[in-house]
Amino acid sequence: MNNLIKKHSFLAWMICGLGAIFYSYEYLLRIAPSVMEEALSNHYHLLSGGFGGLSAFYYYAYVPMQIPVGLLMDRYGPRRLLTFACFLCALGAYLFSATEFFYVAALGRFLVGLGSSFAFVGVLKLATMWLPEDKLAFVAGLAAALGTVGAMIGDNLLGYLVRSWGWRETTNFTSAFGFFLVIMLYFFIKDRKSSKAESSNETQNDFISTLQDLSVIARNKQIWINGFYGCLVYLPTTVLAELWGIPYLVHAHLMTAASAEFANSMIFLGFAIGAPLMGTLSDRCHNRKIPMAIGALGSFSMITMAMYIPGLSEKSICALLFCLGLFYGAQAIVFAVGRELSPKRAAGTAMAFTNMIVMLGGMFLQPLVGVLLDWHLKLRTPMDVIKSSVGSMNNLYNSSDYQFALMLLPIGIFMAFLLTFALKETHSEVVD
Numbered sequence: 001m002n003n004l005i006k007k008h009s010f011l012a013w014m015i016c017g018l019g020a021i022f023y024s025y026e027y028l029l030r031i032a033p034s035v036m037e038e039a040l041s042n043h044y045h046l047l048s049g050g051f052g053g054l055s056a057f058y059y060y061a062y063v064p065m066q067i068p069v070g071l072l073m074d075r076y077g078p079r080r081l082l083t084f085a086c087f088l089c090a091l092g093a094y095l096f097s098a099t100e101f102f103y104v105a106a107l108g109r110f111l112v113g114l115g116s117s118f119a120f121v122g123v124l125k126l127a128t129m130w131l132p133e134d135k136l137a138f139v140a141g142l143a144a145a146l147g148t149v150g151a152m153i154g155d156n157l158l159g160y161l162v163r164s165w166g167w168r169e170t171t172n173f174t175s176a177f178g179f180f181l182v183i184m185l186y187f188f189i190k191d192r193k194s195s196k197a198e199s200s201n202e203t204q205n206d207f208i209s210t211l212q213d214l215s216v217i218a219r220n221k222q223i224w225i226n227g228f229y230g231c232l233v234y235l236p237t238t239v240l241a242e243l244w245g246i247p248y249l250v251h252a253h254l255m256t257a258a259s260a261e262f263a264n265s266m267i268f269l270g271f272a273i274g275a276p277l278m279g280t281l282s283d284r285c286h287n288r289k290i291p292m293a294i295g296a297l298g299s300f301s302m303i304t305m306a307m308y309i310p311g312l313s314e315k316s317i318c319a320l321l322f323c324l325g326l327f328y329g330a331q332a333i334v335f336a337v338g339r340e341l342s343p344k345r346a347a348g349t350a351m352a353f354t355n356m357i358v359m360l361g362g363m364f365l366q367p368l369v370g371v372l373l374d375w376h377l378k379l380r381t382p383m384d385v386i387k388s389s390v391g392s393m394n395n396l397y398n399s400s401d402y403q404f405a406l407m408l409l410p411i412g413i414f415m416a417f418l419l420t421f422a423l424k425e426t427h428s429e430v431v432d
Contacts, residue, residue: 012130018188019123020143022082024150025181026089026116028158029174030058031151031242033109035159035261039167044102048247048377048397052370055243057106059363061113063356069121070352071210074345077191078122078129085122086185088115090178097171120147121352124335128347129191144275144332148268148325151241155265159246159257213346217353222341222424227357229423230334232416233296235409236303236324238362241267244369248406252399255314263318270322274329282333286428288340289420295330296417302327304410307403328413334358340426365408372405373397 033040033055041051072081092111099105120143127139161170217223240248241264249260274295282291302324306317335351342350377396 015130015188015190016123016126016139016143017146018185019078019082019119019126020146022086022181022185023119023123023143023147024153025086025174025178026112026119027147027150028154029089029093029112029178030116031154032158032171032174034241034243034246034264035155035162035257036167036170037247039162043167044105048370048373049367050370052243052367054102054106054109056363056366057109058113058116059359059366061110062117063359063363065114065117066121066352066356066359067214067349069117070346070349071214073118073121073125073352074210074347074349078118078125079185079189079191081118082122082189083182083186085115085118086178086182088112090115090175090182093171093175093178097168097175120144121355124351125347126189128339139279142276142279144329145272148272148275151268152265152272155246155261155268159261163257210346210349213343214349214353217342217346217350220341223338223350223353224357225419225423226334226337226341227354229292229296229416229419230331230354230358231361232412232419233292233299233328234331234358235361235365235412236267236299236328237271238359239365239369239409240303240406241325242362243366244402244406247397248402249317251397252402253312253314253317259314263314263321266318266322267325270325270327271329272325274326275332276329277326278330279332279336282336283428287425288333288337288428289423289425292330292333292423293417293420295327295333296413296420298327299324300410300413300417303413307406307410331358336428337423337426340429341424361412369405369408372408373401376401376404 033051037051040046040054044050044054046054069081088111092108092113092115094108095111096105096108099108123143124139127143131139158170158174161173165173245264245267246257246260249255249263250257253260255263278291278295282288285291302320306312306320306324312320335354338350338354339347380400381396
């Protein structure tokens, strides 16, 4: 009997782990433009606004798809959906590298976002199928942490490959890996552990009932408060670490590309530790609000010091960015809260709806930061100098430009802290 239990436990974690590997892969693709900023800007003759817009095409697909993804996960299960989603990611990466045209590259980013929209919700759905309910916050944190492994690889390995091979060859390599992962997902992901599990943790087969559940979720003010907390406290990832962190460190702090990539990856490392740590703390204490408030306040302190204390050494910047990631790891708790505020039968829909709100930050602020950078640049630089430098961003932007454009981050994180006072404490208890 013990061997059977161990075998089942191993199988459950293996299936969830494979889903998390796909999440890591899509995360690598998500942040890839940040290490290709100079190459992409030169290739497409872009200023910051255009570069931010190109990257944000990922979110134009990712965010609107979260509701359909949740419905589809509850209706059809993760196996086929995750396999097809990985295929879209690999195809999008190939298109991104194979074209000379901006809008074809944007289409590639859109396809990557479309496929990626299934990843995190798919992992959480697998967790609700295979693992105990009281492990959900921990699993959400662990899945988020494994996703950041892909981001750290992206910052460091992809940065090295881009400098050694070129951005096209590097992107082709990621595409090939994606097609291999498609095969792995198809053969090893399983939707249900048994017919008995199906009866105790059934998915929604009635589309009308699913829409009714979505209506209940969307009309719950607490779901929106919880989601916007997640959106705002997660801005260091969606805006800084995923896109503008490396350019900021290179242009504002005059780091080398390799040093900036390493420092930026400290945000992901901190989050990789902080997310499961905060999730475990929240699960064991049966308290959601206190870890979320501590995480937001600590994140606000770290990012404010990192951005506005002058003359920081590279080691100090790395330490502050690591602590930033550690604190805002509390963001992972929002998926457990969203789950607990919603009907049990609609787990996928609830977590997808929460994830949609969380990702609004990347959708709107990635391009907005680029627009603010260009606007602040134009205030202090003659237009003829800007026009002559388009496509080569190295000598255009300075620390004041980035401090102005990125001030949205500490403001947003402090607002997340305030939202915790309006959030209902669930005490790790599911609605039904």
